[in-house]
Amino acid sequence: MNILLIGEFSRLHNSLKEGLLALGHKVTIVGTGDGFKDYPVDIYIKNVFFKHRFLFFIAKLIHRITGISLIKIENSYRYYKLLPKLKNYDIVQLINENSLKTNPRVEIWLLKKIINQNKKIFLLSCGADYSSVSFANKKHLKYSILSPLETNKKLRKKYRPILRYLKPSFKKLHHFLFENINGVIATDLDYHLPLLNHPKYLGLIPNPINTDKINFIENTVSKKIKIFHGINLANYEKKGNLFFDEALAIIKEKYPDEVDIIITNSIPYKTYINLYNNCNVLLDQIYSYDQGYNALEAMCKGKVVFTGAEEEWLEFYKVQPNTIAINTIPDAKEIANKLEWLILNPDKVNEISKNARAFIEKEHHYKKIAQKYIDTWNRN
Incomplete structure (x- = not known):
């Protein structure tokens, strides 16, 4: 056609x-x-x-x-x-x-x-x-x-x-x-x-998602867990970035030697995807029930993504919570708690990473x- x-x-x-x-x-x-x-x-x-x-x-x-x-x-x-x-x-x-x-x-x-x-x-x-x-x-x-x-x-x-x-x-x-x-x-x-x-x-x-073009990157935590937060300033409020910023402030104060935080503002797509290649965790958006494109491509690479993964999504795809993507609600303390869980359980990063890639290949190929x-x- x-x-x-x-x-x-x-x-x-x-x-x-x-x-x-x-x-x-x-x-x-x-x-x-x-x-x-x-x-x-x-x-x-x-x-x-x-x-x-x-x-x-x-x-x-x-x-x-x-x-x-x-x-x-x-x-x-x-x-x-x-x-x-x-x-x-x-x-x-x-x-x-x-x-x-x-x-x-x-x-x-x-x-x-x-x-x-x-x-x-x-x-x-x-x-x-x-x-x-x-x-x-x-x-x-x-x-x-x-x-x-x-x-x-x-x-x-x-x-x-x-x-x-x-x-x-x-x-x-x-x-x-x-x-x-x-x-x-x-x-x-x-x-x-x-x-x-x-x-x-x-x-x-x-x-x-083109899984042939996007390579899986082994996601293991070394000395510090790397967290990437790419902000589109035009959509700052709509994506819930305020809650991410507040959560990161909590984490930075509590675990200054365990995290490496990278924040960018309104950069071109090609630059954006290259910058997050080395991160363990990507903060995507708050007010969604499902994953958008940025989240899906990051999941395909094997990143642990904080995004929409609500109950409706879990039911639709028949998956368990926080095993493929981390559901993110408008609550900074809740986000910080989930980040802390990953910091204290770094083996979960690699586990969720592999699950995310498998999910993309199954549902989004x-x-x-x-x-x-x-x-x-x-x-x-």
Whole structure:
């Protein structure tokens, strides 16, 4: 099949592409590379305003004063110019509900053309979208990505990129997509739960991880246990980094000679993955029920990852708590206690490391996942 994957912001589509290519399909990814993360794409939506610091500042200033986003206008224009190339595909898959990164009215207009000139259209529920944000907003979960906002209303400005999905324009985009797609696929439990029983929901297909490209690194603790905390400053509150920072402060004070802590801020993806290669433990995120892409790739390398591994996840995959990933809740003392457990039981690091790799190979192997996508696309 000839497949077009639109958008990329976690390397999901790149890993899926690798699996699809291995199965003999033709695949093209189109997207912006997602800013500083700079993920590889085949057709690059080059954004001048984002790449040049001065122009980016001017664009932000204009947006703040007028509400007009020059970056979104540029994205719209570049996708419009690309339309003649984005046709005659057997499958088109959108990374999420705002995959073209423009305003909803223009997105609908562009998507109509893409839908009309291709055979099948599928949507991923991956990252914030109307379904997951509205589900969280109704407090169906004990905690969610909106939890920090519930306790600190001053964060509302930082939450605008997420809360925009509740606006009438994005709700209209959501309904347009669900009326025109062949189906929607969740990539993990955080997006699976809000979509349960929806007629367009095709089920959960776990994130694909290229286990052939990611080598397992024997995870043994030498003199000190090395803890890596990679922060994306734009998502500091949403990922629960405050609790990680507080937990690390507790550990550093209690075990100054037993730990080596590495903290980074908003670095490119390639730099990020190279920096954590030598760590024993990786701190990923708080407000999730399942693992995102960073966590899964780290688990594949054999890292002990503090991330989402809630009861729903344990039940879905039929695994025991704290044997594959360390479930992390918004409680600094609880996080510190789990870090202390590893410090006092370093043999557990190697044990969990091997379990994590085995789990990725069983549940997230990129070729197996690619075949699940093919089967789902063909059935619908």
